[in-house]
Amino acid sequence: CTLRSCYLRQEWRKGIVEGEKVAIYPILEWIFNNCEKLKERAYLAKYLVKTDIPGEFQDVETAELTNQINALMEDFKATLYSTISGETNQNFISENLQNGTSNGDFNNNINIHSRAAETRKDTMLVDDIRTDLKTMEQEKEYLLKKVEKAEEKLRNVPNLQKILDLATSIRLENRRRDILTLQIQEQTNVTNHCTMKLQRLHTVLDELKGAGAENADPNVVLKQLEEELQTSRYIIEEKLPKEIEAKRAIVIELSKIADIPALSENDIANIQRKIQAVNEEMLTLMNEKDAEDKNTNELSVYRHQEIAIKRKKAGLVEKLQKNR
Known part of the structure; x- marks a missing residue:
């Protein structure tokens, strides 16, 4: 326990020894508020509280006596329960209260108190029902008399x-x-x-x-709605899935990049030089190929534009990575 709780406990014990009101009055109040329960507990404690015998004093004779006491306790509980079931329960306990002593705590495993309480509640409930029935009978008689008086008044009407x-x-x-x-x-x-x-x-x-x-023409409105529906369906079924897959691919690449160990400035410079050299080589090869296919392939212009767009995209991605 804490220092404060120990101090309060000592003060409380000291107050009880000296008979101070602060310590005695709360105990008396609790006793007076639970008088009936304490009387019943005092009576039952004499017969139902087991005596703890230390092990060093245990022998064959003591064990036999303990078993006999336990058997008598069981008989007493059975007798008490049968008495509680009758109408003489309260008189039975009241007559024997003078022999009871509160010499220990009541055994928690005994359910006789709960049974007695339930029996008392049932008795009180029956009394309440009887009282209600009696009141209803009185009201019924009163109403019958009132009806009779009313009939007598109306007979000559x-x-x-x-x-x-x-x-x-x-x-x-x-x-x-x-x-x-x-x-x-x-x-x-x-x-x-x-x-x-x-x-x-x-x-x-x-x-x-x-x-x-x-x-507005209904057909035109219907056509506009169909076009909006097709546009929405295209966005949901084709555009958004492609964008989601592209974003997932970017996330995967970024995850791989994040898992790469940290690079030094020299490593970054070497990688950038290699990337620049590869881009220049690719640009040279593409220009040569475009020059060769310029007179024979009409799609070279579009290819060149596509390559330029990819190159710009790659440059933007590289700038984005540098900024990050």
């Missing part, structure tokens, strides 16, 4: 049956009125919803008119 029929009709009409009121409210809600939907549609129509679509 002329056209009683006609008045009763009219009252029944009024009650039915009131019920029908309530049903119709609910239906009217539901229809009003539906009408409001349709009105809001119609307003939204008018707004969309006004936007279409403002865009000049009032006199």
